[in-house]
Amino acid sequence: xxxxxxxxxLLLFLGFPxxxxxxxxxxxxxxxxxxxxxxxxxxxxxxxxxxxxxxxxCWFSLRFGLLTATAECLIGLGLAIFLSPxxxxxxxxxxxxxxxxxxxxxxxxxxxRLVLHExxxxxxxxxYMLFGNSPAFLDAGTAFWTLCVVETLQWTPFALLxxxxxxxxxxxxxxxxxxxxxxxxxxLLTRIELPLMAPTIGVAAFIRFIDGFRVFxxxxxxxGSGPGGSTASLSIYIYEAFFKEGAIGKAIxxxxxxxxxxxxxxxxxxxxxxxxxxxxx
Amino acid sequence: xxxxxxxxxxxxAVLALNFPVIVTLVTSFKSGGELSVxxxxxxxxxxxxxxxQVLTVSDRLNIYGYLANSFIVASIGALLAIILAFPAAxxxxxxxxxxxxxxxxxxxxxxxxxxxxxxxxxMMFQWLGLLDTQLGLGLILTIVxxxxxxxxxxxxxxxxxIELDEAAKIDGAGTFTIMFRIIRPLxxxxxxxxxxxxxxxxxxxxxxxxxxxxxxxxxxxxxxxFFFAASGGGVQWGLASAVMIVGALPPAILGLLMYRQIGGxxxxxxxxx
Numbered sequence: 001x002x003x004x005x006x007x008x009x010l011l012l013f014l015g016f017p018x019x020x021x022x023x024x025x026x027x028x029x030x031x032x033x034x035x036x037x038x039x040x041x042x043x044x045x046x047x048x049x050x051x052x053x054x055x056x057x058c059w060f061s062l063r064f065g066l067l068t069a070t071a072e073c074l075i076g077l078g079l080a081i082f083l084s085p086x087x088x089x090x091x092x093x094x095x096x097x098x099x100x101x102x103x104x105x106x107x108x109x110x111x112x113r114l115v116l117h118e119x120x121x122x123x124x125x126x127x128y129m130l131f132g133n134s135p136a137f138l139d140a141g142t143a144f145w146t147l148c149v150v151e152t153l154q155w156t157p158f159a160l161l162x163x164x165x166x167x168x169x170x171x172x173x174x175x176x177x178x179x180x181x182x183x184x185x186x187x188l189l190t191r192i193e194l195p196l197m198a199p200t201i202g203v204a205a206f207i208r209f210i211d212g213f214r215v216f217x218x219x220x221x222x223x224g225s226g227p228g229g230s231t232a233s234l235s236i237y238i239y240e241a242f243f244k245e246g247a248i249g250k251a252i253x254x255x256x257x258x259x260x261x262x263x264x265x266x267x268x269x270x271x272x273x274x275x276x277x278x279x280x281x
Numbered sequence: 282x283x284x285x286x287x288x289x290x291x292x293x294a295v296l297a298l299n300f301p302v303i304v305t306l307v308t309s310f311k312s313g314g315e316l317s318v319x320x321x322x323x324x325x326x327x328x329x330x331x332x333x334q335v336l337t338v339s340d341r342l343n344i345y346g347y348l349a350n351s352f353i354v355a356s357i358g359a360l361l362a363i364i365l366a367f368p369a370a371x372x373x374x375x376x377x378x379x380x381x382x383x384x385x386x387x388x389x390x391x392x393x394x395x396x397x398x399x400x401x402x403x404m405m406f407q408w409l410g411l412l413d414t415q416l417g418l419g420l421i422l423t424i425v426x427x428x429x430x431x432x433x434x435x436x437x438x439x440x441x442x443i444e445l446d447e448a449a450k451i452d453g454a455g456t457f458t459i460m461f462r463i464i465r466p467l468x469x470x471x472x473x474x475x476x477x478x479x480x481x482x483x484x485x486x487x488x489x490x491x492x493x494x495x496x497x498x499x500x501x502x503x504x505x506x507f508f509f510a511a512s513g514g515g516v517q518w519g520l521a522s523a524v525m526i527v528g529a530l531p532p533a534i535l536g537l538l539m540y541r542q543i544g545g546x547x548x549x550x551x552x553x554x
Binding site (some may be wrong): 001002003005006007009012013014017018019024041050054060061079080085091093094095096097098100101102103104105106107110111112114115117119120121122124125126133134150153156157158161162165186204206207210213214216217220222234235236239242243248251252255256259262263265267270 | 284287288290294295297298300301302304305308317318319320322334340364365366369370372373376383385387388389391392393394395396398399400401402403404405416420421423424427456458459460481483485486487488491492502504505506509516518520521522527528529532533535536537540541543544547548
């Protein structure tokens with residue numbers, strides 16, 4: 001009863017759109033015939049699945065999500081553990097590390113246009129000064145890696161924050177007991193601390209993968225879909241199919257495919273987590 | 282020795298993670314003339330000319346309009362999410378209601394690329410006349426904020442002893458009285474955290490702002506990007522930098538003031554979600 005407003009709201013703004021999604025994905029529709037879609041079977045899905053742009057967007061999103069999640073977790077873990085004594089002593093030092101999380105990713109994308117600009121950007125400027133040369137950061141070959149670095153630098157603090165909290169939550173008695181038993185620092189880390197932090201590491205990696213997989217803002221404001229569509233993530237692919245090409249049916253069919261893939265992903269992750277929990281119990 | 286190394290690593294990490302912000306801040310205090318000869322990180326002749334120009338209303342740029350839109354949509358997005366989430370969170374925390382289906386559905390919303398709802402919402406808004414309105418964008422930002430609000434509030438309410446409710450019930454209090462008179466004041470810190478975090482998230486949102494607004498309701502994240510694209514013949518970098526700093530300042534200030542609470546809610550949202 002108390003949840004009624006919430007449920008109504010969700011049905012209205014998510015349930016209804018989902019139904020519209022399903023109907024339109026099976027229809028022939030243009031901006032002119034928005035209100036009277038003609039059912040046309042699975043044609044839109046065929047269009048999407050035979051579009052090489054869709055597959056390259058899938059590949060981009062998957063690779064981008066995996067790479068950035070891994071990099072963010074590794075760097076975040078290293079920093080959290082190495083800086084932990086410093087951060088415990090001066091807790092205000094956490095604030096500057098968290099600042100990137102407060103800046104809109106879209107803004108960060110725009111800021112990197114400045115940072116990497118060949119005439120007014122400091123990075124090319126210093127590279128020229130030091131090495132007499134500066135690579136192109138945003139051409140077809142390099143844009144992917146530049147974007148990975150941009151994403152990683154912005155979201156490493158998220159992983160760092162989670163890992164620092166988990167590291168702090170390990171009771172000192174556990175560490176002391178291990179040391180009394182003669183564990184070296186390395187053993188303490190690999191046998192005690194990291195296993196205790198494993199659930200947090202899993203969660204952080206999952207969240208960062210999801211956010212990397214569905215990336216839109218910073219990629220879009222920095223390079224758009226990139227040279228030859230080389231940096232189109234799935235989100236950008238769907239956006240451009242809808243707004244630039246007006247291919248509504250195709251855009252929606254792609255949405256449904258992404259929806260089914262994420263749903264499958266969630267179910268599998270939930271199942272794995274449940275199995276882990278049952279095994280632990 | 283290792284202490285010094287820690288400080289060095291910390292300094293480098295802060296520099297690298299905040300590099301785009303630092304560069305933008307530095308550039309915003311440079312004149313166009315200086316920028317063309319000195320793109321480096323020092324400023325030889327600082328000027329506030331860029332900020333004066335940004336803060337002056339002109340035909341080309343009305344930053345106040347963008348800021349007002351961002352402020353209103355972020356407020357709707359943060360507050361409506363709490364208004365919807367609080368009663369539901371109470372029901373979930375105090376009973377079995379929703380644990381099986383509602384909670385997982387909402388929490389998993391975090392894992393779904395929201396773009397898949399964007400197109401039908403665009404069409405729905407077209408029918409409803411909500412395109413390019415602050416209310417329309419605010420409603421969608423509510424959805425963005427709901428998962429974390431629910432998780433944080435359910436955790437906060439579940440931490441309160443149920444004897445509290447029972448005692449109030451014996452004294453004759455109804456469900457609404459208990460919820461608003463007893464629970465609400467006790468979970469105030471969680472409500473404030475949700476409001477601040479939701480405000481920052483909504484302020485920083487870009488995709489729905491880009492899709493659902495064109496003119497009257499454009500938020501500052503989208504406005505800043507218009508500014509880059511529209512200035513044909515080349516971007517005025519000093520001016521563009523000042524726009525970005527002004528647009529990024531409100532969430533950054535809120536975030537730095539409240540970083541402990543926000544860190545806590547991020548962690549809670551992640552661990553329980």
